[in-house]
Amino acid sequence: MAGLAVLGEARRRDVHVAAGGIDGQQEARLLERLADGADPVAQCRARRVLQPEAARGLLHLEAATPARGVLGIVARVDLATGEHEVPGGELRLQMAAHQQALDAAVGTVAEQHERGGGRRNGGRLFDGHDVVCHDARDFVMDLHHLTEAVGVLAFGVLFHSATVRLLGDRHPFLRIVLSGLAFGGLALGLALARIQVGPGVYFDARNVPIALIALFEGWPAGLLATLPVILYRWAWLGGSGTIPGILTVLSAAAAGGLVHWWATRRGRVETLHAFGLGAATFLITLLGYALLGRDGLEKFARTWPHFLVAYVLGIGLLAQLFQNVLERERLYAAERRFRALLDETSEAIRIVDTDSHRIVETNRADSALAGEPRARLLGRDTREFWPADEEGRMRWTEIAHAMATAGVATGFGLPFRAGDGVVRSVDLTCRRVEHGGQRYDILIFRDASPREALDAARREVLDLRAVTLVANAAAHEINNPLTVIVGSLELLQRRLAAGGPELRWIDRAVDASQRIREIIARMTHITKVQASGSFPGVPAMLDIHRSSEDN
Structure with missing residues (x-):
């Protein structure tokens, strides 16, 4: 039994199977009849490649080209010898228009089927009916397949970026599990969505996501990423390539793990690591095909340029992209951490562009001190917060001059005009830095009120100590002669006659001495400094009574 197909060059048609004995002499007349008036002299030595749909079992056909642009194929399969299982995408049939070549092709097909290699479940039995073919003379890589593969890998980049952003270093075990299983699903998707690069020639990039996630x-x-591929290959697809396929994906994962250890010692994944892993994966794939023997090497010989591009160039570029995504996420995390620390700082921090005096960054404390939200501070001229009076602006000008000459400056008790117009006293420390060819001034403000209150308290303590020391010394020095004076007055008081004027003078002197004693006693118990009111010609002085009234 033989099958005959006629296909228009500019369109796709169904292939119908015709039963009957057909030999080489009958071929031209039969083609002529089916081609509806085609030239009976066919260019039998010319060859065209036809690509059947994989779902129908046949993968590659070569046929003679009759005249008037009609493509013809004659496929002769002896169905009486038994039905053969045709695994989609694994057999390559070379069919020619000559009977001798057809007989050789039939023998090749039967031999390949006897070796096995079909699906364990759901295999299709080729019965010679309803095969659909299309013209593949000018066949190039199927862009739809390539787009699908690129989309799968792009999803992997997005997924890994999301896991790094959401989990980071807080949940490393969960991130490893999710990433491994997700990239295993991507590897399985790439294994199923093969890329067609020629008539009956396919390859897939299943090892790319496995190697990348291991890296x-x-x-x-x-290792987790290999599980979906291993389960599919062992439990579903089967065939002679099962063991080599499993060993290949496991080896790709191992290679990625080794390069990961190497890159960890260097601190990051570099170009050498990425392309080195790509080359190792390519060699692992070659060894996997070599395990299949001569047939595997022949198949690899038809696809090795595509594997080279997919693994060496693909893994190299994707690894760089992954590293860029990883570093970008780390940069975002560092920026968020810097933002949080900057906002939690108790001191106001303001970063100003040196040339334009524009505020480029600020924190929450600066917003509170200025009385303006952060959004309204950014981009404003920092000189708007200088006071309006000439003396205050002169102090800020001196700070700016010190920054220009020395690169650092400090100021205490500087007048700072807030957004509501209220002038506050601030202490300032500033430094000029350069980054990326641009100069910036880092200003650190702090409200001077607590410091000024503390300084006032310290001054008061120092004043009190000084007054106490002076008062104690004066009391001691005055008390010694005063004791002699009082004693002498008491002796005179006893010797004078009663009622005389001298006795009254002595009594007044003794009373004054007692008052001096009371003043000296208060001078030794001063607890605070209270000044008396000043009068014209009389300077302010210590009020001893008020300064020691608690005693």
Whole structure:
């Protein structure tokens, strides 16, 4: 039994199977009849490649080209010898228009089927009916397949970026598990969505996500990523390539883990690590095909340029992209951490562009001190917060001059005009830095009121101590001669006759001495400094009574 197909060059048609004995002499007349008036002299030596749909079992056909642009194929399969299982995407059939070549092709098909390699479940039995073909003379890589593969890998980049952002270093075990299983699903998707690069020639990049996740998350994630592919290959697809396929994905995960260990010692994934892993994955794939023997090497010979691009160039570039995404997420995390620490700082921090005097960054304490939200502070000229009076602006000008000459400056009790117009006293420390060719002034403010209150308290303590020391010394020095004076007055008082004027003078002197004693006693118990009111010609002085009234 033989099958015959006629296909228009500019369109796709169904292939119908015709039963009957057909040999080489009958071929031209039969093609002519089916081509509806085609030239009976066919260019039998010319060859065209037809690509059947994989779902129908046949993968690659070569046929003679009759005249008038009609493509013809004659496929002769002896169905009486038994039905053969045709695994989608694994057999390559070379069919020619000559009977001798057809007989050789039939033998090749039967031999390949006897070796096995079909699906364990759901395999299709080729019965010679309803095969759909399309013209593949000018076949190039299927862009739809390539787009699907690129989309799968792009999803992997987005997923890894999301896991790094959400989990970070807080949940490393959960991140490894999720990343490993997700990239295992991507590897399985790439294994199923093969890329067609020629008539009956396919390849897939299943090892790319496995190697990548092992590179960035270590061998545990790479091992998890191999599980979906291993389960699919062992439990569903089967065939002679099962063991080599499993060994290949496990080796890719191991290679990624080793390069991960190497990159960890260097601090980051560099270009050498990425392309080195790509080359190792390419060699692992070659060894996997070599395990299949001569047939595997022949198949690899038809696809090795595509594997080279997919693994060496693909893994190299994707690893760089992954590293950039990882560093970007780390940069975002560092920026968020810096923002949080900056806002929690008790002192007001303001970063100003040196040339334009514009505020480029600020924190929450600065907003509270200025009485303006952060959004309204950014971009404003920092000189707007200088006081309006000439003396205050002169002090700020001196600070700016010191910054220009020395790069650092400090100021205490500087007048600072807030957004509501109220002038506050602030202490300032500033430093000029340069980053990326741009100069910035870092200003650190603090409200001077607590410091000034503390300074006033310290001055009061020092004044009180000084007054106490002076008062104690004066009391001691005055008390010694006063004792002699009082004693002498008491002796005179006893010798004078009663009622005389001298006795009255002595009595007044003794009373005055007692008052002096009371003043001396208060001078030794001063607890605070209270000044008396000043009068014209009389300077302010210590009020001894008020300064020691608690005693």
